[in-house]
Amino acid sequence: MAHGKQPDDITVVIKPRSGWEFIDFRELGAYRDLLFFLVWRDIKVIYAQTILGFAWAVLNPLAQIIIFGVVFGHVANVSSDGIPYILFSSVAIIPWTYMSEAMQNSSQSLVAGQGMLDKIYFPRLLFPLTGVLSKLVDFVVSLIILLGLLVYYRVSPTVNLLLLPFFVIYMMLIPAGIGMWLSALAVRFRDVKFALQFIIRMLIYTAPIVYSASAIPARYRLLYSVNPVVGVVEGFRACLLGAAMPWPYILPGLLFALLLVISGAFYFRRMEESFADVI
Amino acid sequence: MSSRDIAINAANISKCFRIGSKEKMHDSIGGALIDFIKRPLKNYRKYRSLYRFDDNNQSKDSDGGTKDSDVLWAINNVSFEIKHGEVVGIIGRNGAGKSTLLKIISKITTPTTGFIELRGRVSSLLEVGTGFHPELTGRENIYLNGTILGMKKREIDIKFDEIVEFSGVEKFIDTPVKRYSSGMRVRLAFSVAAHLEPEILVIDEVLAVGDADFQKKCLNKMQEVGRHGRTVLFVSHNMPSVTRLCERVILLQEGKILKDGPSHKVVSAYLHSGYGTMAVREWLDPAKAPCSDIARLFAVRIRTEDGKISDALDIRQEVRLEMEYEVFSSDFILLPNFHLLNEDGVEVCCLVDLDSEWRNRRRPAGRYITTARIPGNLLSEGTFFVRANLCSLDPLTIQFDVPDAVAFQVIDSLDGDSARGDYAGPFPGVMRPMTSWNTQFSPNGKGVLSPK
Numbered sequence: 001m002a003h004g005k006q007p008d009d010i011t012v013v014i015k016p017r018s019g020w021e022f023i024d025f026r027e028l029g030a031y032r033d034l035l036f037f038l039v040w041r042d043i044k045v046i047y048a049q050t051i052l053g054f055a056w057a058v059l060n061p062l063a064q065i066i067i068f069g070v071v072f073g074h075v076a077n078v079s080s081d082g083i084p085y086i087l088f089s090s091v092a093i094i095p096w097t098y099m100s101e102a103m104q105n106s107s108q109s110l111v112a113g114q115g116m117l118d119k120i121y122f123p124r125l126l127f128p129l130t131g132v133l134s135k136l137v138d139f140v141v142s143l144i145i146l147l148g149l150l151v152y153y154r155v156s157p158t159v160n161l162l163l164l165p166f167f168v169i170y171m172m173l174i175p176a177g178i179g180m181w182l183s184a185l186a187v188r189f190r191d192v193k194f195a196l197q198f199i200i201r202m203l204i205y206t207a208p209i210v211y212s213a214s215a216i217p218a219r220y221r222l223l224y225s226v227n228p229v230v231g232v233v234e235g236f237r238a239c240l241l242g243a244a245m246p247w248p249y250i251l252p253g254l255l256f257a258l259l260l261v262i263s264g265a266f267y268f269r270r271m272e273e274s275f276a277d278v279i
Numbered sequence: 280m281s282s283r284d285i286a287i288n289a290a291n292i293s294k295c296f297r298i299g300s301k302e303k304m305h306d307s308i309g310g311a312l313i314d315f316i317k318r319p320l321k322n323y324r325k326y327r328s329l330y331r332f333d334d335n336n337q338s339k340d341s342d343g344g345t346k347d348s349d350v351l352w353a354i355n356n357v358s359f360e361i362k363h364g365e366v367v368g369i370i371g372r373n374g375a376g377k378s379t380l381l382k383i384i385s386k387i388t389t390p391t392t393g394f395i396e397l398r399g400r401v402s403s404l405l406e407v408g409t410g411f412h413p414e415l416t417g418r419e420n421i422y423l424n425g426t427i428l429g430m431k432k433r434e435i436d437i438k439f440d441e442i443v444e445f446s447g448v449e450k451f452i453d454t455p456v457k458r459y460s461s462g463m464r465v466r467l468a469f470s471v472a473a474h475l476e477p478e479i480l481v482i483d484e485v486l487a488v489g490d491a492d493f494q495k496k497c498l499n500k501m502q503e504v505g506r507h508g509r510t511v512l513f514v515s516h517n518m519p520s521v522t523r524l525c526e527r528v529i530l531l532q533e534g535k536i537l538k539d540g541p542s543h544k545v546v547s548a549y550l551h552s553g554y555g556t557m558a559v560r561e562w563l564d565p566a567k568a569p570c571s572d573i574a575r576l577f578a579v580r581i582r583t584e585d586g587k588i589s590d591a592l593d594i595r596q597e598v599r600l601e602m603e604y605e606v607f608s609s610d611f612i613l614l615p616n617f618h619l620l621n622e623d624g625v626e627v628c629c630l631v632d633l634d635s636e637w638r639n640r641r642r643p644a645g646r647y648i649t650t651a652r653i654p655g656n657l658l659s660e661g662t663f664f665v666r667a668n669l670c671s672l673d674p675l676t677i678q679f680d681v682p683d684a685v686a687f688q689v690i691d692s693l694d695g696d697s698a699r700g701d702y703a704g705p706f707p708g709v710m711r712p713m714t715s716w717n718t719q720f721s722p723n724g725k726g727v728l729s730p731k
Contacts, residue, residue, distance in 0.1 A: 014390065276382065277388055
């Protein structure tokens with residue numbers, strides 16, 4: 001056999017864990033091929049045996065953009081700071097759709113992957129991470145449509161556009177943090193699934209998705225922007241539509257999102273070793 | 280022995296689980312209502328307790344038991360060392376802690392106390408085809424399953440053709456696996472596993488799947504693994520394959536090591552342990568008995584010619600195999616049958632109910648005892664494992680099937696009147712029928728070799 005190494009090169013010690021641990025990035029790195037195939041599986045399986053295939057990734061957000069455009073833009077006449085309402089809402093709906101789907105996907109990832117969890121070891125973090133990454137494909141597809149829409153409305157790009165990658169990462173932090181917290185919790189308490197649906201339905205109205213953040217009284221602004229979804233949505237708007245970057249709305253949420261990810265990682269790692277016993 | 284020779288070193292490992300306590304019944308509407316309101320808090324405590332063990336109920340009594348009746352020590356203070364290149368079997372009854380031990384070694388679950396050191400790359404196979412997705416093609420599943428088992432994409436690229444060839448599904452490699460027959464799926468899954476090159480292989484009873492030919496191919500592949508100087512840890516219920524594959528066997532009972540030593544010794548100790556003898560296997564709890572909608576097994580027994588239950592039988596005497604079962608429906612023609620396997624895993628024979636009274640006749644609901652009689656002076660010496668099976672006919676459907684239900688030893692006491700005669704040395708053959716011989720003699724060759 002072509003083994004370059006002596007067997008003694010790798011020693012693994014299995015023992016009860018004590019205390020809190022953070023993400024083991026080296027181990028995660030060793031499993032990157034698996035992460036790739038898990039994400040690949042997720043993407044491929046969703047639209048398997050459908051006629052429209054990937055078109056569904058486009059149709060769903062498109063339908064929502066149209067519905068919101070009609071209901072809030074025309075019927076309810078919500079103020080959109082002078083921007084065509086359809087643009088105003090779609091730059092928010094697209095990251096929101098990603099976040100809500102990725103949140104649901106990654107918080108159910110451990111329960112859904114029960115069969116694997118029980119039979120083989122690999123870093124458990126791959127489960128929620130897969131949910132966060134696989135939904136990016138739908139996001140990118142919708143983003144391309146959005147860019148088409150921007151060209152159609154002759155919105156000229158500004159330097160703000162350069163910050164888009166930053167906001168994409170910010171956007172991913174939210175489902176990553178929530179996903180680590182909730183997937184670990186869902187192992188014990190299946191209530192998570194039902195609670196999350198409720199939270200998502202509520203979150204859409206606590207963030208400036210269908211309305212403008214300027215409608216919130218200034219004294220509540222800090223409290224309002226602790227919700228990280230607010231920062232992502234406002235950031236996307238500023239990036240794509242070229243308004244001034246509203247940092248006071250962005251930074252509190254960003255801090256909160258980072259806190260969510262770090263605490264989520266600790267909590268996940270703490271609970272990790274009992275997953276297979278309890279699930 | 281230096282520590283470099285050791286592949287697996289387990290030191291005082293224990294694992295406890297909490298088994299859920301019974302739910303209380305309430306006998307009034309009011310009680311039910313109060314319970315409904317209190318339920319969330321109760322549930323919270325219950326699910327929380329599944330993973331929390333307070334210090335006081337984790338401490339063990341002097342005899343190793345627990346104070347908290349709710350807590351189960353699936354593995355209790357187990358230590359062992361396994362050298363590089365050893366092929367070790369782990370046996371024991373259901374609930375002895377075999378699977379838990381494997382899960383600890385595979386890192387799926389952590390021990391409550393103690394530690395294990397593993398030197399070398401470990402692959403564990405608790406199931407074939409973990410992560411297989413029916414919508415993905417064979418090719419995609421090879422990569423997915425391979426990476427799940429710990430291979431790198433590059434390694435799979437190199438071995439891909441070999442894996443496909445071993446599985447024999449070349450033609451369908453780009454077809455979604457959901458279109459495969461279950462046999463093809465298993466073959467593909469096992470081929471991936473068979474091409475792992477770990478230094479330590481941890482394997483559960485995954486060989487129980489697949490057709491006989493493929494099982495044999497897999498067993499050969501495993502033996503090959505052992506010969507390449509790799510360490511194999513093999514958990515099984517199947518005594519013939521354990522004795523065939525492993526030179527050393529660890530016997531677990533109630534979470535502890537009962538015996539650890541050469542296979543044949545430990546296996547025979549196992550056969551005499553547990554329920555006292557392997558001559559009887561009874562399922563007192565109907566919920567756990569092998570059953571279907573049509574029939575349920577109560578017991579399998581081995582009796583001597585005089586009707587005594589025994590697991591050690593004289594080679595000259597009849598062996599009676601008996602199964603006791605209940606039939607729930609009166610609509611079926613049932614066919615009780617026994618399979619006899621020797622310690623090498625060779626299927627010596629299959630015995631089918633030929634009782635003319637019941638042949639091709641529907642068996643009315645009720646309780647039955649069916650006995651098969653194997654004549655004396657037919658089986659050779661050694662251990663035989665009995666598989667008890669009940670089929671219904673038209674269409675042929677298995678109602679229950681219990682491999683290794685019971686086992687017995689055939690003993691030749693060397694009295695001179697058995698088929699071995701006065702010869703006392705090793706005597707080959709899976710059968711030892713009493714044959715009648717005749718010799719003709721003629722000092723001058725006349726009248727002996729006449730072809731008439």
